[in-house]
Amino acid sequence: MTTQKVIYGLSGFILGLLVMGLITYSSAADFLMVENESKYGFEETVEKIQQASVEKGWKIPAIHRIDKSVNKLGYYSLPLAVIELCKPDHAAKVLQNDDDKVVTSMMPCRVSIYETKSGKVIVSRMNTGLVSQVFSKTVTETMKAATRDTEEIFASVIK
Numbered sequence: 001m002t003t004q005k006v007i008y009g010l011s012g013f014i015l016g017l018l019v020m021g022l023i024t025y026s027s028a029a030d031f032l033m034v035e036n037e038s039k040y041g042f043e044e045t046v047e048k049i050q051q052a053s054v055e056k057g058w059k060i061p062a063i064h065r066i067d068k069s070v071n072k073l074g075y076y077s078l079p080l081a082v083i084e085l086c087k088p089d090h091a092a093k094v095l096q097n098d099d100d101k102v103v104t105s106m107m108p109c110r111v112s113i114y115e116t117k118s119g120k121v122i123v124s125r126m127n128t129g130l131v132s133q134v135f136s137k138t139v140t141e142t143m144k145a146a147t148r149d150t151e152e153i154f155a156s157v158i159k
Helices: 002-032 042-055 066-072 088-095 098-106 128-134 137-155
Strands: 033-037 059-065 080-086 109-115 121-126
Touching: 042 059, 042 080, 042 109, 042 121, 042 137, 059 066, 066 080, 080 088, 088 098, 088 137, 098 137, 109 137, 121 128, 121 137, 128 137
Parallel strands: none
Antiparallel strands: 033 121, 059 080, 080 109, 109 121
C-alpha cells in the first residue's frame, strides 16, 4: 500500500511538472514581449517614436524598414520598421565590465512597429524589465532605467 502511494505521488508530481512546463512554454511570448496598439497610423507612429526618443536624449543608430527589404526581394510584407534606440550613458555602464557584455547582443534597444492585416499599428518590444532580472546588478539597474525611459517614449503613441 505504501509503495503504491509513493508511485501515485511521484506520478502526480511528474505530471504536474510536465503540465506546468507546457503552460510556461506556451505563454513565454506573452511574458517576454510587450505589444500595444498605436493610436496613429504606421508612418506617424514611426515619426513620433523617433521624435520622442531624440527629445529624451536617445540616439537612433538605425531604422530598418524590413517591409521594404522583403518587398524588394519579391516577397510581400505589410509596413514594418525596427528602430534601434541607444542612450550612450546607459550603454557605457554595461560596457565597463566584461561579464556584463553578455547583453550586448540586445544593444541597442529595439522597438518594432508593424501594421496588421486588419490595419492596426502595433508597437512591439522585449520585456526588458523582466529579462533584466537574470543579469548582474549593473545590467539589471541599467536595463530597468532604459525600460522606464523607453516606456515613456512609447506612451506618447500607444492607446
